[in-house]
Amino acid sequence: MPARRPYGLAAFAVITGALLILPGLIVFPMSLSDRRSFVFPPKEWSFRWYENFFSDPGWTETLMNSLQTAVVVAIVATVAGTVAVFGIVRHNFRGKSVVVGLLLAPMVTPIIILGVGEYALFLRWQLVGTGLGFTLAHIVHAIPYVVLTVSGVLMTMDRQLERAAASLGAPPHKVLRTITLPIIAPGIMAGFIFAFISSFDETVIALFLSDPNFRTMPVQMYASMTQEVDPTIAVGASLIMLLSTLLILLSALVFRRRYAKANR
Amino acid sequence: MPRPTADRSRGAAVRLRGIVKQYGAGAPAVNAVSLDIAAGEFISLLGPSGSGKTTTLNAIAGFIDIDAGEIELGGVAVASMRPHLRNIGMVFQHFTLFPHMTVAENVAYPLRQRKVPAKERARRVQAALEMVQLGEYGTRRPDQLSGGQQQRVAVARAVVFEPRVLLMDEPFGALDRKLREELQIQLKGLHRELGITIIFVTHDQEEALVLSDRIAVFNNGSIDQIGTPAELYDRPENRFVAQFLGESNIFEGTVRDVDGVRALVCPDGRFVLPAPAADPGTEIHAMVRPEKCRVAPVGPDGDGLTNALEGEVEEEIFLGSSRKLLVRTPTDRVVTVRSTAAADRGVSVGSKVVVTWDSADLLVVR
Numbered sequence: 001m002p003a004r005r006p007y008g009l010a011a012f013a014v015i016t017g018a019l020l021i022l023p024g025l026i027v028f029p030m031s032l033s034d035r036r037s038f039v040f041p042p043k044e045w046s047f048r049w050y051e052n053f054f055s056d057p058g059w060t061e062t063l064m065n066s067l068q069t070a071v072v073v074a075i076v077a078t079v080a081g082t083v084a085v086f087g088i089v090r091h092n093f094r095g096k097s098v099v100v101g102l103l104l105a106p107m108v109t110p111i112i113i114l115g116v117g118e119y120a121l122f123l124r125w126q127l128v129g130t131g132l133g134f135t136l137a138h139i140v141h142a143i144p145y146v147v148l149t150v151s152g153v154l155m156t157m158d159r160q161l162e163r164a165a166a167s168l169g170a171p172p173h174k175v176l177r178t179i180t181l182p183i184i185a186p187g188i189m190a191g192f193i194f195a196f197i198s199s200f201d202e203t204v205i206a207l208f209l210s211d212p213n214f215r216t217m218p219v220q221m222y223a224s225m226t227q228e229v230d231p232t233i234a235v236g237a238s239l240i241m242l243l244s245t246l247l248i249l250l251s252a253l254v255f256r257r258r259y260a261k262a263n264r
Numbered sequence: 265m266p267r268p269t270a271d272r273s274r275g276a277a278v279r280l281r282g283i284v285k286q287y288g289a290g291a292p293a294v295n296a297v298s299l300d301i302a303a304g305e306f307i308s309l310l311g312p313s314g315s316g317k318t319t320t321l322n323a324i325a326g327f328i329d330i331d332a333g334e335i336e337l338g339g340v341a342v343a344s345m346r347p348h349l350r351n352i353g354m355v356f357q358h359f360t361l362f363p364h365m366t367v368a369e370n371v372a373y374p375l376r377q378r379k380v381p382a383k384e385r386a387r388r389v390q391a392a393l394e395m396v397q398l399g400e401y402g403t404r405r406p407d408q409l410s411g412g413q414q415q416r417v418a419v420a421r422a423v424v425f426e427p428r429v430l431l432m433d434e435p436f437g438a439l440d441r442k443l444r445e446e447l448q449i450q451l452k453g454l455h456r457e458l459g460i461t462i463i464f465v466t467h468d469q470e471e472a473l474v475l476s477d478r479i480a481v482f483n484n485g486s487i488d489q490i491g492t493p494a495e496l497y498d499r500p501e502n503r504f505v506a507q508f509l510g511e512s513n514i515f516e517g518t519v520r521d522v523d524g525v526r527a528l529v530c531p532d533g534r535f536v537l538p539a540p541a542a543d544p545g546t547e548i549h550a551m552v553r554p555e556k557c558r559v560a561p562v563g564p565d566g567d568g569l570t571n572a573l574e575g576e577v578e579e580e581i582f583l584g585s586s587r588k589l590l591v592r593t594p595t596d597r598v599v600t601v602r603s604t605a606a607a608d609r610g611v612s613v614g615s616k617v618v619v620t621w622d623s624a625d626l627l628v629v630r
């Protein structure tokens with residue numbers, strides 16, 4: 001087939017990308033405003049809202065809460081999701097499709113319903129307003145991301161590699177440790193990053209589970225936005241965007257290196 | 265490495281007894297396969313896809329559990345032994361170098377599993393890589409090598425721990441013809457040098473003929489015939505073997521005594537059968553190889569019993585050292601004749617010809 005450069009498609013992709021990202025990018029200039037207002041573009045620039053952010057325990061504490069929750073969620077969801085994926089991909093058992101459905105359900109269930117349900121349950125268990133409550137709720141929400149990314153790499157992995165390792169004298173646990181896990185590591189890494197982000201910027205469930213004792217940063221931002229005019233929120237938003245972007249970039253780089261190698 | 269010595273004691277004998285493997289319902293993938301492989305022998309399991317040759321190989325390697333039968337390696341029963349304990353080298357069709365390790369790390373892998381000290385490990389890895397002419401490639405990544413180089417590393421990795429048996433599952437199937445032939449020659453040399461038993465699965469009859477001491481021809485889950493390449497080619501026991509190994513012209517007919525001579529009577533004519541032929545009245549198949557046939561322009565009529573077959577040359581295929589002629593007979597069958605270029609000049613597409621052969625070259629097959 002003659003290679004015709006798809007300029008039209010490229011333009012379409014760029015426009016779509018711009019529409020997706022530009023409304024979000026507005027928080028960066030706003031966080032640098034020197035006025036207590038959301039006028040855009042700002043007339044004067046300053047770091048006063050960054051100062052405000054890092055000196056106000058209301059912000060720093062919730063940032064730390066968010067980070068801690070997200071790290072624990074990412075670790076637990078990655079381990080649990082990866083183990084589940086091995087069961088699903090490598091074995092056939094009765095009710096497998098039900099298990100797959102359950103594992104992916106949190107992704108398709110309207111999140112407000114998850115939030116209401118978990119709120120009702122956690123009220124009874126006295127987990128509302130606790131770090132543990134947030135962590136458990138977010139793990140449920142994060143597992144589908146891990147299941148999707150890890151099952152993708154595990155399904156495409158060449159199982160002959162494992163047979164080769166066995167023929168060379170490696171017992172099953174060593175095959176897993178020295179062959180399978182290193183090869184699917186990029187998928188596990190991606191799952192970890194998605195799980196982290198899904199918890200870090202999760203707002204709806206967090207609104208239900210927050211109380212004055214424990215809240216995460218998205219909840220703090222929501223409160224700040226609805227109750228006062230305070231550009232500090234733009235600082236928080238900028239930080240979230242920066243962190244998420246860095247993590248996504250990192251995973252993209254890891255994947256690109258793998259693909260470049262695989263396709264050479 | 266010492267210079268080639270055919271020290272076959274370094275290989276192990278392999279005995280298969282009544283191997284059965286059934287997947288789901290229907291005919292078994294492998295049905296009662298028995299095979300005695302001598303220590304140091306190079307044996308090919310040859311057959312079309314689905315004939316059970318790879319299943320048999322995987323059973324020897326331990327990748328599948330067999331439903332019945334026994335497998336012995338060097339006198340030890342291994343049927344219930346896990347693959348990693350069998351100490352068998354294996355090379356796969358698809359390149360199975362570990363992508364996250366360098367070439368040297370790949371070759372060192374089996375030595376690590378056996379806790380070989382670092383110094384000796386490095387020495388043996390280097391020796392194995394040099395054996396496959398890739399001594400300089402230890403620090404490369406597998407994806408920086410060509411397909412042929414990858415398979416050579418895979419061979420080095422499969423023999424570096426000095427297994428007594430090496431299994432190869434169509435190892436050159438994914439390579440182009442020229443490279444394949446090169447690697448076949450290298451493998452022959454390697455076999456002589458190492459003296460280990462090699463069990464080689466292939467569907468390529470030419471490859472099997474080139475490499476093997478003996479060939480086991482698989483068909484529908486069992487072995488049709490086992491023998492040296494020459495035995496299989498010159499004395500195929502049945503139609504399947506005759507057709508699968510090399511080209512053949514097969515005639516189907518009844519044995520009759522014609523004028524005191526035992527002959528095969530079929531729609532194409534009457535052909536004299538060689539000495540210990542079948543009893544009169546039986547239905548048989550008889551085969552003649554294309555290179556045993558001669559063609560000549562149609563001349564005066566014979567007596568009807570001279571192994572002569574009239575026809576018209578339909579296609580002429582130039583093969584360098586020889587020509588292949590496809591001759592269509594009046595009964596509408598095509599007979600293949602392979603002739604050296606110098607002989608039967610003047611015969612070309614459209615020529616009316618007579619195809620003949622010595623009656624000794626007509627083989628009765630089941």
